[in-house]
Amino acid sequence: GAVVSQHPSWVICKSGTSVKIECRSLDFQATTMFWYRQFPKQSLMLMATSNEGSKATYEQGVEKDKFLINHASLTLSTLTVTSAHPEDSSFYICSAIRRSETQYFGPGTRLLVL
Amino acid sequence: DAKTTQPTSMDCAEGRAANLPCNHSTISGNEYVYWYRQIHSQGPQYIIHGLKNNETNEMASLIITEDRKSSTLILPHATLRDTAVYYCIVRDPQGAQKLVFGQGTRLTINP
Numbered sequence: 001g002a003v004v005s006q007h008p009s010w011v012i013c014k015s016g017t018s019v020k021i022e023c024r025s026l027d028f029q030a031t032t033m034f035w036y037r038q039f040p041k042q043s044l045m046l047m048a049t050s051n052e053g054s055k056a057t058y059e060q061g062v063e064k065d066k067f068l069i070n071h072a073s074l075t076l077s078t079l080t081v082t083s084a085h086p087e088d089s090s091f092y093i094c095s096a097i098r099r100s101e102t103q104y105f106g107p108g109t110r111l112l113v114l
Numbered sequence: 115d116a117k118t119t120q121p122t123s124m125d126c127a128e129g130r131a132a133n134l135p136c137n138h139s140t141i142s143g144n145e146y147v148y149w150y151r152q153i154h155s156q157g158p159q160y161i162i163h164g165l166k167n168n169e170t171n172e173m174a175s176l177i178i179t180e181d182r183k184s185s186t187l188i189l190p191h192a193t194l195r196d197t198a199v200y201y202c203i204v205r206d207p208q209g210a211q212k213l214v215f216g217q218g219t220r221l222t223i224n225p
Contacts, residue, residue: 006157032211043201044158044215093157101207105150105157 002028004096006106013084014114020080021109023094029074030096034103035067038091050077084113118202123220132189134219136202139183144206147178148213149187151198151221158201158215161187192223 003026013019023033031052036044048069049057056069068080077096081088089112095105119137126132138147146165150158162169162176164185169176175188189196201218 004157034212036215043217044152046212046214049212091155095157095213097211102148102160102163103211103213104160108155108157110155 002026002096002098002102002104004094004104004106006092006094006109008109009107010110010112012112012114015085016083018080018082019084019111020078021092021094021111023077023079023096023106025075025096025098025104028096028098030098031074032097033071033077034095034097035069035077035079036093036095038093038108044093047079081111084111086113089113118204118216120200120202120216120219122217123222125222125224126189126192128194128223128225129191132192132196132221132223134187134189134200134202134221135184136187137184138202138204141182141204142206144208145204146207147176147182147185148203148205149174149176150201150203150213151196152201152218153195153198161200194223194225197221197223 005024007022033050035047038044046059047062050069050071052071058064071077091108093108095103097103146163148163149161152158161173164176178185199218199220203213
């Protein structure tokens with residue numbers, strides 16, 4: 001299957017700082033990428049849809065000014081958690097679509113805000 | 115996209131076939147059935163998808179009923195590494211691109 005990577009795999013930061021997470025499609029071009037968040041013992045919740053060269057579309061209840069998404073190329077999307085707080089601690093997962101059909105997921109980034 | 119219903123949890127003995135059911139009674143004609151699984155602390159892994167015909171790949175088989183209102187994912191010879199949460203999702207590839215995850219089925223493979 002297609003390969004999607006994320007970096008870093010885990011990060012610990014202080015409250016009030018910003019954290020950037022990268023998502024790359026390694027062996028295919030992805031015009032659309034997605035960002036999900038998963039809290040312990042819960043299912044994945046879609047945060048936003050990232051389209052190459054245009055603004056991201058955020059799901060209801062997700063603050064666009066707090067979770068900045070940039071999709072500058074067909075293989076890279078970034079999620080920046082600005083002014084992170086302990087309640088932002090979560091497992092962040094990206095995915096990318098290949099050929100408008102199958103969505104492939106990255107391994108996830110675990111964020112802990114102290 | 116149509117909603118799916120899956121059992122909360124299932125157990126299966128190692129080496130036996132694991133059959134995971136999914137109900138999607140409101141599925142529309144253009145919607146495909148997708149299966150993903152998530153092993154603890156990892157991103158979801160694509161398993162298989164289908165429209166109306168049964169599908170098989172190196173990981174699993176997907177059996178879709180003739181009326182398309184339900185399907186079954188079959189892991190033919192389950193191993194301990196198949197322990198995971200399995201998600202059944204229906205989606206129209208030509209519609210919204212996003213996947214909506216339910217709670218899935220927590221499958222435990224026992225030695």
